[in-house]
Amino acid sequence: MSHDHDHTDPPEDIELRVKALESVLADKGLIDTSALDELIDLYETKIGPRNGAKVVAKAWTDPDYRQRLLSDGTAAIKELGFSGVQGEDMVVVENTPDVHNMIVCTLCSCYPWPTLGLPPAWFKSAPYRSRVVIDPRGVLKEFGISLSAEKEVRVWDSSAELRYLVLPERPAGTDGWQEDQLVELVTRDSMIGVGFPKSAPDNHQQAGA
Amino acid sequence: MNGIHDLGGMHGHGPINPPPTEPVFSHEWERRIFALFIGAFGGGHYNVDEFRHAIERMDPAEYLLGSYYEHWLHSIETLLLEKGVVTRDELDQKIAALKGGH
Numbered sequence: 001m002s003h004d005h006d007h008t009d010p011p012e013d014i015e016l017r018v019k020a021l022e023s024v025l026a027d028k029g030l031i032d033t034s035a036l037d038e039l040i041d042l043y044e045t046k047i048g049p050r051n052g053a054k055v056v057a058k059a060w061t062d063p064d065y066r067q068r069l070l071s072d073g074t075a076a077i078k079e080l081g082f083s084g085v086q087g088e089d090m091v092v093v094e095n096t097p098d099v100h101n102m103i104v105c106t107l108c109s110c111y112p113w114p115t116l117g118l119p120p121a122w123f124k125s126a127p128y129r130s131r132v133v134i135d136p137r138g139v140l141k142e143f144g145i146s147l148s149a150e151k152e153v154r155v156w157d158s159s160a161e162l163r164y165l166v167l168p169e170r171p172a173g174t175d176g177w178q179e180d181q182l183v184e185l186v187t188r189d190s191m192i193g194v195g196f197p198k199s200a201p202d203n204h205q206q207a208g209a
Numbered sequence: 210m211n212g213i214h215d216l217g218g219m220h221g222h223g224p225i226n227p228p229p230t231e232p233v234f235s236h237e238w239e240r241r242i243f244a245l246f247i248g249a250f251g252g253g254h255y256n257v258d259e260f261r262h263a264i265e266r267m268d269p270a271e272y273l274l275g276s277y278y279e280h281w282l283h284s285i286e287t288l289l290l291e292k293g294v295v296t297r298d299e300l301d302q303k304i305a306a307l308k309g310g311h
Binding site: 013014015016017018019020021022023024025026028029031032035036037039040043044051069082085104106107108109117121125126127128131133134139142143157161167194 | 217244258287
């Protein structure tokens with residue numbers, strides 16, 4: 001802390017600090033800039049919540065898969081080809097008529113990258129991390145969700161090693177839907193537990209609520 | 210270890226205000242630091258626990274003021290400096306050169 005270059009750099013210097021770091025590492029041959037560009041593209045455009053949506057839709061249509069997913073999430077998710085960094089140890093928690101699950105990482109921002117991509121900023125923010133464990137229903141209201149008082153809310157705090165994924169309830173009025181149709185209904189927020197899947201558009205009247 | 214990162218249950222952080230949509234990265238430098246994290250990790254310069262610990266060691270006020278990827282930058286800088294992979298002078302000289310338009 002006594003060094004004359006501690007952490008007092010103003011925020012506007014961040015861009016410079018990042019450029020300098022990348023440039024020094026590249027000069028030393030420690031990183032390959034074009035490989036980094038590929039990595040960015042991978043996480044920005046290819047790995048995202050659509051992967052998780054495929055897992056959910058398969059669980060909705062295949063009871064055996066659902067069973068495997070709930071008993072060994074990591075292996076079942078890997079069956080669909082989604083594994084790797086930040087998804088090494090996955091636990092899938094299932095929403096039911098009686099239980100609503102939510103995920104958080106209070107200590108950091110651990111998030112299942114292979115199934116959901118990189119986390120949204122609010123997931124990494126102090127307001128969400130601090131409050132969801134003491135006032136989950138209040139947090140849900142901010143996301144426009146109100147749960148009945150009878151419904152149990154479970155909040156799962158991720159650790160450095162273990163990541164959670166919520167298996168939301170299948171929307172009403174989707175009987176007979178194919179897996180690839182169901183994928184379209186699964187939202188990122190429904191797999192974090194701060195949202196629900198989209199409802200079936202053609203079945204509003206049948207679905208009732 | 211407890212510390213400022215141990216936010217669970219803390220009061221006073223205000224509303225979440227989740228936006229309806231948001232880009233994966235908000236700034237170009239966030240893209241670069243994300244990639245640098247993986248690049249330097251892949252190079253064996255630190256493991257994930259060291260990376261996280263370097264964030265947890267941050268000055269508490271700086272931690273709360275800094276955004277997620279600022280924490281990452283802080284951690285990568287800290288670890289690479291501590292391990293002697295880069296030196297403060299090398300970084301400062303590069304910053305000076307970039308400022309000078311080189």
